[in-house]
Structure formats: structure tokens, C-alpha cells
Amino acid sequence: MLTEKDLQRYDRQIMIYGFGQEGQEKLKQTKVFLAGVGGLGSPIAIYLVAAGIGTLRIADHDTVELSNLNRQVLHWEENIGKSKVDSAAAKLGKFSSGINIETIAETITEANVSKLVGDSDLIVDAMDNLPTRYLLNKTAIAKNIPFFHGAVYGFEGRAMTVLPGKTACLNCLYHGATVPKVKFPVIGVTPAVIGCIQATEVIKYIVGLGDLLTDRLLNYDALRMKFTEFKINRDPDCEICGKTSGQVKK
Amino acid sequence: MSVNVEISPIFGMYTDNVLNMKVEGKTVRECLHDLVRQFPTLKKLLLDKDGNLMHSYDFYVNEANVYPRDMSKPLNSGDKLNVVYIIHGG
Numbered sequence: 001m002l003t004e005k006d007l008q009r010y011d012r013q014i015m016i017y018g019f020g021q022e023g024q025e026k027l028k029q030t031k032v033f034l035a036g037v038g039g040l041g042s043p044i045a046i047y048l049v050a051a052g053i054g055t056l057r058i059a060d061h062d063t064v065e066l067s068n069l070n071r072q073v074l075h076w077e078e079n080i081g082k083s084k085v086d087s088a089a090a091k092l093g094k095f096s097s098g099i100n101i102e103t104i105a106e107t108i109t110e111a112n113v114s115k116l117v118g119d120s121d122l123i124v125d126a127m128d129n130l131p132t133r134y135l136l137n138k139t140a141i142a143k144n145i146p147f148f149h150g151a152v153y154g155f156e157g158r159a160m161t162v163l164p165g166k167t168a169c170l171n172c173l174y175h176g177a178t179v180p181k182v183k184f185p186v187i188g189v190t191p192a193v194i195g196c197i198q199a200t201e202v203i204k205y206i207v208g209l210g211d212l213l214t215d216r217l218l219n220y221d222a223l224r225m226k227f228t229e230f231k232i233n234r235d236p237d238c239e240i241c242g243k244t245s246g247q248v249k250k
Numbered sequence: 251m252s253v254n255v256e257i258s259p260i261f262g263m264y265t266d267n268v269l270n271m272k273v274e275g276k277t278v279r280e281c282l283h284d285l286v287r288q289f290p291t292l293k294k295l296l297l298d299k300d301g302n303l304m305h306s307y308d309f310y311v312n313e314a315n316v317y318p319r320d321m322s323k324p325l326n327s328g329d330k331l332n333v334v335y336i337i338h339g340g
Contacts, residue, residue: 128338177306177336184339231314232314235317237318
């Protein structure tokens, strides 16, 4: 139930055609699982909290390092050496005291991913490696909850939204390809753009507005300031979401 | 038969920032091999010892993904072949 304070705080977005108090109420009732609170996770968390999401459940095992601060805007010099989830929760709690922030300072593994996601309504992928992204995608398919993918490299970024059973999943897109986990180049403005796109997709999905970034991979080339798309057809033989998968454990 | 290739911006350092080029070939494999013939510095980056595209990269034909990921997929004159690096950073 929206309070008088909620109505004041979110007045400008409630005004948006099709959004209304109903949309705001939906946001308030939603629990988001945010995997990673680094470069992508920072803007995602900030804008979901700003929009009035009900519960933000953040998982990240890392501690803040000086080299994170060019892009991970939720973490400041005073947080170096501290847990990222604690650092993020402290800022977000001051930003909006009405949001439930849950923190998980654990590594996401095949053994614990289902439990960590718990009863969240959707998963946002703000990780820095492909294996964990695949795990999260598989978990989203198994739990039949949406998955919001984003990734960055230098001045490039990509994003795609997955609706289990309906649209292409991350495995349809990358077919299990692997990339060595090495330090990657990036400037803060790139995850800022891609993270905001992911947060926008989450809000649209919850409120039920617009067309989602499904069956499409959005490519952002900041150096040429170009957005392009690839059509991603669902793979009927995808081992995660295809006809023969079916056995994915919840 | 001429195919239009576009490569990810991260390859720009190996191609003098040329990201769009024309190659000759009737399949994805032939086109990729013509690409590395024109830009030899891309060869070690893109192709494995069997001449297949390495797993860190992906390709799209006419801006759509391809199943199965088959290097022998035929291409027609005027088709567009995108070669991209699978980015993973967050």
C-alpha cells in the first residue's frame, strides 16, 4: 500500500502515462536479486532504489579496492577494504529509508545460487564473468523468473532481457562460450549507460510498459556513439531453455 | 562474391580503426579467412589452429544469430557478417 510520503516521493513517475499508482505499487511489491554491485550494479541499485523498488537483495563477495572507484560509484574512498554489499547498503539506506536492502557477502556458486536468489521476483546480472552469468541465467529459467543481462568492455556495452520459456536466453546467445577471466578495460560511463538500460528494463517489466529488450542484443559503441541490435533467435536445441532441457533443477 | 564485414570496435587497434570492410567468400569460413588475409594481425586473435573462429568470439549474419554455429554456413553476395568479441565485464 502506497503511503502519503510515497505519493509525494514518486509523484513525477506516477504521472507517466500508463504508470500510475498501480505501477508504483507493483514496484513496491517487487523483490529484485542483484548479482554484483560493481560497475553495472552501482547504477542499477541506485536507479531501482530511486524508483521505489520494494526489496533489493544484493549479492557480492568482493571488497572495495581503489581501482574500483573509476566506475563503481556506490563505493567511495572511505570504503576501501570494506565489503561491497555493506558499502552499497549504507549509501542506499541513506538515499531511501523505505527500501528493504538485503545483503549477501558470498560468492555465487552452483551449490548456493538457488538459495541466494530465494523468492526474488527477478534476477539482474551485473557480474564480471561468464560462468556466473550462465549460472544465473539457468537459475532464472528454472525458477521461471526474468533475467536482465548486461556486460561492458572499454567503451562498449551490451544488454538483453530474458523471459523464460518465451524468449532467447543467455545460453541461446552465447551457447556456453567462455572467455578467460582477466582484468578488463572499462571507463565508468560505459557501465553507467548499460546499468541504466538494465534498470529501465526491470522497471518496464514490473510496471508492464513498453517493449522489452527480448530476442534482441543491444550493442552500445560509445566511441562512435551508436546503438545497434542483433536479432537473437531462440535456439530450439538450447540445453538450458530448449525443448530437450526441461530437467533444470530449481 | 562480396560480403560486407563489420568487426567489433575492440579490433580497431589491429586494423587502423577500419571496422567495415568487404571480403570475398561463399561461406562464413571463407569470408573470415579472407578477412585475416587482408588484416593478418587479426589471424592469431580470431582463428584457432584449425582455422575456426575462437570461442571468445561470435558471428552474426545479416544482424541475426546463427544456429548451429556453423562456419560452413553459406553467404550470399551483399550479406552482412558481424564478428564480435563476447564481452563479459561488469
